[in-house]
Amino acid sequence: MSAFRTILVPVGDSGTAPGVLEAALTLGRRFGSHVTALHVRTDPALAVPLIGEGLSAAMVDEMIALAEAQAAKRAEIARAAFENARERFDAPVATTPDGDGLSAEWIDITGREEDEVVRRGRLSDLIVCGHPEGDEEIPAMTTLNAALLTAGRPLLLCPSRPPAPFGRKIAIAWNGSAEASSAVAWAMPFLREAEQVTLLTVTEQAHGPITAPAGDLAAYLAWNGITATTLASQAPPSQAGAELLRQAQTCGADLLVMGAYTHSRLRQLILGGVTRRVIAAAPIHCLMCH
Numbered sequence: 001m002s003a004f005r006t007i008l009v010p011v012g013d014s015g016t017a018p019g020v021l022e023a024a025l026t027l028g029r030r031f032g033s034h035v036t037a038l039h040v041r042t043d044p045a046l047a048v049p050l051i052g053e054g055l056s057a058a059m060v061d062e063m064i065a066l067a068e069a070q071a072a073k074r075a076e077i078a079r080a081a082f083e084n085a086r087e088r089f090d091a092p093v094a095t096t097p098d099g100d101g102l103s104a105e106w107i108d109i110t111g112r113e114e115d116e117v118v119r120r121g122r123l124s125d126l127i128v129c130g131h132p133e134g135d136e137e138i139p140a141m142t143t144l145n146a147a148l149l150t151a152g153r154p155l156l157l158c159p160s161r162p163p164a165p166f167g168r169k170i171a172i173a174w175n176g177s178a179e180a181s182s183a184v185a186w187a188m189p190f191l192r193e194a195e196q197v198t199l200l201t202v203t204e205q206a207h208g209p210i211t212a213p214a215g216d217l218a219a220y221l222a223w224n225g226i227t228a229t230t231l232a233s234q235a236p237p238s239q240a241g242a243e244l245l246r247q248a249q250t251c252g253a254d255l256l257v258m259g260a261y262t263h264s265r266l267r268q269l270i271l272g273g274v275t276r277r278v279i280a281a282a283p284i285h286c287l288m289c290h
Helices: 018-032 057-088 113-120 133-152 177-185 214-223 239-249 265-271 274-281
Strands: 008-010 036-043 102-112 126-130 155-158 169-173 194-203 227-237 253-261 286-288
Touching: 008 018, 008 113, 018 036, 018 057, 018 102, 018 126, 018 155, 036 057, 036 113, 036 253, 057 102, 113 133, 126 133, 133 155, 133 274, 169 177, 169 239, 177 253, 177 286, 194 214, 214 227, 214 286, 227 239, 239 253, 239 274, 253 274
Parallel strands: 008 036, 008 126, 036 102, 126 155, 169 194, 169 253, 194 227, 253 286
Antiparallel strands: 155 286
C-alpha cells in the first residue's frame, strides 16, 4: 500500500499552481497515489463588501454578478493548470479506487477555502501547498495555517520554483518536540529512500542547550535502517529560523522535515517564530507537521 495513498492539493489561480501540482503528481507517480486538486470558489454573497444604506438593490446585484464572474475566471485558470499538469503526467481521472497507480481528480466547490481544506485534509494522507505570495498571500496563508494547525495531517510546502527532483538529500530540524517527532514519522517513506540525511539543531542562545540531543534521533533512525549525520549551531532566538535555513543550504538539502509551531503563540508573535520564517523564505520543499 502507498505511504501517501491520497494527496490533497488546494489550487488557486496564482502562479504557484503549476509548481504545486507538479510536486503533488510527482509524489503521486512515486507512491502510486490519488491526487485530489481542490478549488474553492468564494461565495459571492460573502465576497461583496458591507452594504451601506445608499446602495440600491440593482447595485448589489451588479456587485454579486461581478464577484461570480471573477470566481468563474479564477476557477477556469485553476482548472486549466490542473488539466495541463494531469496530461503531462498521464494521470487517469478517477473518483473511486481503481488499482495502485497514479490517478487524479478535480473538485470545484463554493465555500470557505480554509474550512474545506481542513475537512478534506483530515481524510488525506498529505496536503500539498505552495508558498503564499502576491495578491493571494493573505488568503493562502490563512488556508496554510488552518491546514497545519487543524487538519492533523502532514503538509508539504513547495517553493515558488520547485527543485526537481526532491527528497534525495533530507534535512531534519530537530528540537525534541512532539511536532518534530510526528514530522519524522510521516517522513519515513522519504527517509528510507534518501541518499543523505542530516539532523539540524539550532541552540537558541538565550535558552541554553537543547533538551533532546540529536544523537537520540540518530539512534532511532539507525533502528529503521537510516544513517544520519548531525549539523549543530547556535543563534539568537530571533534568528533561529534563518540559521536553520542556512544549515539546510550548507548540507545541500532538497527537503526539510520539521515540526510546525512548536512554541507558544505569544513567543511566536514576539520573536517571529521559526515556522513563519521557513514558510516565508524556504527555497526548498518542506514537510511540516503540527
